[in-house]
Amino acid sequence: MPGTPPERIRNFCIIAHIDHGKSTLADRLLELTGAVSAREMVDQMLDTMDLERERGITIKLQAVRLSYVALSGETYELHLIDTPGHVDFSYEVSRSLAACEGAVLVVDAAQGIEAQTLANMYQAVEAGLTLVPVVNKIDLPAAQPDLVAAEIAEVTGLPASSVLFVSAKEAIGIREVLEAVIREVPPPRGSVAAPLRALIFDSHYDPYRGVYVYVRVVDGELAARTRVRLLNTASVHEVDEVGTFTPRPVAAASLSAGEVGYFTAAIKNVADARVGDTVTLAVGGASSPLPGYRAVKPMVYAGLFPSDSDAYGSLRDALEKLQLNDAALVYEPETSAALGFGFRCGFLGLLHMEIVQERLEREFALELVTTAPTVEYRCVLRSGAVVPVDNPSLLPEPTSIERIEEPFVRLSIIVPSVYVGAMMELCQDRRGVFKHLQHQLGERVLLEYEMPLGEIISDFYDALKSRSKGYASMDYELIGFRPAELVKLDVLLAGVPVDALSMIVHRAKAPFIGRRLVEKLRALIPRQMFEVPIQAAIGGKVVARETVPPLRKDVLAKCYGGDITRKRKLLEKQKEGKRRMKRVGNVEIPQEAFMAVLSLD
């Protein structure tokens, strides 16, 4: 629908707590506007990856154009932009919010507002978005829509009467949502006459067409067959096609100011069309980019190794393919004495890491051993050189180190006030520095801490959730590096150091972590023919020790004529299991042992 005047365009997203019905509502909007017929409707159209469907979370953003004939008779062009709901992807969220003018705020009629909803809502308000509040699931027996509407009114400052009552599941109140969007959400501003500026808020890789770049045109017009420049990466491309998703891609002559859509330009890799970058014309384009661009940098690193060493090549190919569609994923070859050949990979956060791992295992049928995630430390040597260290086993000699610095984040936690004590205790345990406490509406508290990122990636989120009965939500942003008393904790099995089990920890916590780690390993390492001492050591000094006693009796009581085949097969199966173990010296280590470091609390 090129040429739609801006006053008939609305760009919006849906924000909701997990399970409050965001995807179901999106499906209904598509259905009602005829974008997808009921028959071809696959449940939860917007979440295309299997993983997303299973976990009920949105990983990849999508944008759909809906053509809606309003009750007034006017036809509107609506762009629904989906947003991921996890702190790992907060930068992507901020960019997709920047592509919208409004947000439909969905709250479950039985659950009420949850902490996550608040965090999302504040982010949207901060981005200048107009809210359209909705109470969903009013069909539930436990629904209390009036109460929840009052709650929404209290936190948003909007009148309770403006809150819409909806059941996405039963298709109740869907049209009212669309009417509210066109009534409340302001049309896009921006000038068609100004030089082209379009915000890249997502992209995906298509094996036939190359990268589909998702853009929100802010000023000017983006047309096929023109040469465009990406202002931050300073690259130039020839646009093949522009269009919109309906949800299938439909080509158009151009996209003009206010519109949301895609373009393709024979771009081979999503990393060449970075989220947040600004698209302009190669000749006579805008000189200043749109605000907010940030080069995405990994926050978390881990080693990925194929459990079968023959699969190294397949792992490399798989990572290559994933990277085509995941600009945030970085990797380089790594060799471990314990785990063989693999890759050191960088991720946005723990969820991103888990997703990559699962995709490798599921889509590429790889079996992986993953080492414990770590952050990137900065090691300042006596020589003055600064060495980044994303792999504990590669920390330089202690004698050559002047100091080690670790990444710090500003952490915000929003939590019902009854859990404030528990949250403060948790943050203190994790070396957090208290900064700020602010009471919010609805008996909620905003807590701010400065904390080492390394503490957050070791099981912090689970601890946060379990100590707040699931009510706390968190967000963080990197604020820089700070020196700390950090040491490398090594694990020795039968006297041999296991590189893949080394970690960098705070000196004061090292003995405790060492003890927990060797206890866990003792439980995970099966008994062997020899006694296996497990030691945790800092430098040459052992801080914790456990022993796996040797096997004493491991023999089949009976082995006569009829038993032999069956028992041989049993042993052959056991041998297969043994083959999957990793060997360090004489010790056989099951693959789970390398993940033991993940949950030491």
Added chain:
Amino acid sequence: MHSFRHLYIHIPFCRHKCGYCDFNAYAGLDGLMAPYVDALERELAFAASSYPFGELRTVYFGGGTPSTLSPELISRLLTRVRTEFSLEAGAEVSLEANPASTDVERLEAWRRGGVNRLSLGVQGFDRRTLAVLERRTDGAMAEQAVRLARAAGFRNLSLDLIYAVPYQSLESWQQTLQRAIDLAPEHLSAYCLTLEEGTQLFRQWQRGDLPAVDPDEQWMFLEKCQSALTSAGFHRYEVSSWSRPGFESRHNRSYWQCRPVYGAGCGAHSYARLGAGARRWWNVARPQSYISSDTFIEAGEELGPRKAAAERLMLGLRTVAGVRTEPGFEVEIERLRSAGLVETVGRVVRPTRRGLDLNNQVALAVL
């Protein structure tokens, strides 16, 4: 194919299927005994005419409970064995007997038929242990069976015992060993209880109704066994077998030495050597199907030279005497030697005491 000189005959009938038992054994099928013996006679005749047999060195009636067969039926079988095959002088003819069915009449029939070794399924003397195992015999019956067998002229008796039974104490095991020793058998098999999938005890354990005995505790039982039997003049010649000198079970040894054994009866396994490899096959398991089967065989497997050799090592290293080393296993044997599980003497490799207790580790190394 090398000729068979060992014959196993399976008798699947039992008064009661015990809770720990995962053998091919059935209670309540006594009505099939006569047709089953008919079928066995058919199979023996068929085997004798189809496979190469030398003079038999051992014949073994196992089960199930061979002693449940009536004197007439077992006599018929014993006669049939001697008409179809020739037995070498001094051949070992064993029969497994439950103390409850070891009576004067049967003992007489077994003697007359040439049985010269009895293996009595005593399993224990302690009432609680027997109850956990669901054995329907008691110590008094076991003692009576031994007395009657001796009176009937049996000079080679073996007793089976089971240890590491849930709730069994080390003291009670010590007493059980002493009572067994007091009965002065020539041979003792002491088996560590294994909870096999599909058995009643396994299900009880899965439900949490039965505690398991961990391997370290099992080892304590084994230690008691070893010291009690050694000081009583028995020597351990295999993982679970002790005997007075010269009374080792020749039939059982044929399995551990991978000699060709023909197995007759439902579910019985046969092992034949073919050049450098081997073949194993087994009969249909259910008595009723066996009776109505023409070929008796259900399935089999071919063992290539490497696998056959691995089996010879794995089984040979269950015995204290050990086994001839096999070419191509030098690395594996050296690893076991340096781990202290085996020692080599000339061309023979034999297990250390630790190697006997860790035979699975030996098997995992060579398989």
